Amino acid sequence: MRPLLFTCLLLLASHLGYTQSPVADLVVDFLRNNPTRSALYVIRNDTVLISQRPDQKMPLASAVKTIIAIEFARQAVAGKLDPAERVPLADLDLYYLPNTDGNAHPGWKQQLERQNLIVNETVPLLEVAKGMIQFSSNANTEYLLDRLGIDAVNANLKTLNLPNHDTIYPIVSALFLYSASPADSAKAITTARGLSAKSYAARCLAIHNRLKLDRDGAYKKAFIFPAMSLQKVWSDRLPGSTVREYASIMQKISSRSYFPPAVQTVLDSIMEWPFTVNPGNKDVYAHIGMKGGSTAFVLTNAFYAETLKGNRVSAAVFFNNLTPAEFDMLSKQLNSITLRCIGKMQSAALAAALAK
Structure with a gap:
């Protein structure tokens, strides 16, 4: 029996040179073809790159x-x-x-x-x-x-x-x-x-x-x-919000200027756990943090990353009213979608694919 509410531990790769799988395109198709059940918002260097149903309220888990x-x-x-x-x-x-x-x-x-x-x-x-x-x-x-x-x-x-x-x-x-x-x-x-x-x-x-x-x-x-x-x-009935709002939260954290420095330091120690679970992330990212969630019907993730080259990405992706098969597919590919949002070329390609 699937637990009621559990964690989404997304371990980012220590590099961005992964190969896009055919299944990942199924996620793009899902985002395009399910306007009431999915939303995605991606901000790159303070510019909105992807905006799919930005203000559609969905459960956050x-x-x-x-x-x-x-x-x-x-x-x-x-x-x-x-x-x-x-x-x-x-x-x-x-x-x-x-x-x-x-x-x-x-x-x-x-x-x-x-x-x-x-x-x-x-x-x-x-x-x-x-x-x-x-x-x-x-x-x-x-x-x-x-x-x-x-x-x-x-x-x-x-x-x-x-x-x-x-x-x-x-x-x-x-x-x-x-x-x-x-x-x-x-x-x-x-x-x-x-x-x-x-x-x-x-x-x-x-x-x-x-x-x-x-x-x-x-x-x-x-x-x-x-x-x-x-x-x-x-x-x-779980608390809901939008991908625009949660991408904005991640952007505030990632900016390093919204919160006072002392608050930022404590927040980093809590949010930037991907460095702990995968030290190889330090070879690519100056900062990376995230929080996802799920129920048997919901899958969410909000995250931010700053590469060592200074490029910043803040994003949120939400899914709701999922069938068991859809949940399994999307949860297995959520890390891939996260990486595609973070990588410069991959995010541009993702934006182009969603615009078709």
Whole structure:
């Protein structure tokens, strides 16, 4: 069974001289032929190179965690939190729902063990933020929403000039709205669809607060893994935005001038994880960062890169309402599309192909 929400770990090649596969053209065809289910926006050196459905709002899945990373960096520099603070793993595990994140949270903890970063069952707060982005730990995300304050996180939507962005709420807690037996699925769907955006977010926050106090795990034990029909409604109601807005976020990070230098330094340490997983990227890029996300129906990625020659690319690609076969094809080729957006000749060719 496919997890509800899991990470998209896109490992960029340490060079741009790859061979375009025939399957990659299927992605171009999908972008051209599915105007309601796909969008792509690419900015090269401050010039918009590709604009496919730039303002079509779509679910973000875990790409939304970039906003939380930005608020973390801001509060760290403002002295509102200490990145070196030791956080009990037990506090993070309160928000962990097994089998709903593609092993992201356990995988993150395994890496910490290999790096000897766990001391007396605690980890540095900065590593919590890194695990939210690189591994896409949903438990870390909910914990940070609580530490940073949801209102403070959402204030970034105005600061970053994102007028089309939906309010951010605890998206893992939202799963409990769909925890229903097969006999009760239809009722759960009707109830969830009938909630206004404000009421929906309030319900999710209330569940989040219950998880925070669920030290014996009794509340989580009652969770029922949602059927696919329920997952679809949950996926559709995830916070949404547009490729134009998320490419703009990546452009702000990549510019090295939008955020104060101290904030930029913290943000780099969180977002530029591709250097950690593939040191060969340093042979090509001065900076590279990204955050993607997915559900069983959604696939997103937003990224930025600056080559050693000084060329900068910021981009976002979103897909929604995917069938299982489409999801498998697109997820396998998403890294290829990312590279085609970054490479100068490849991005020009991609723009030409999409214009046909």
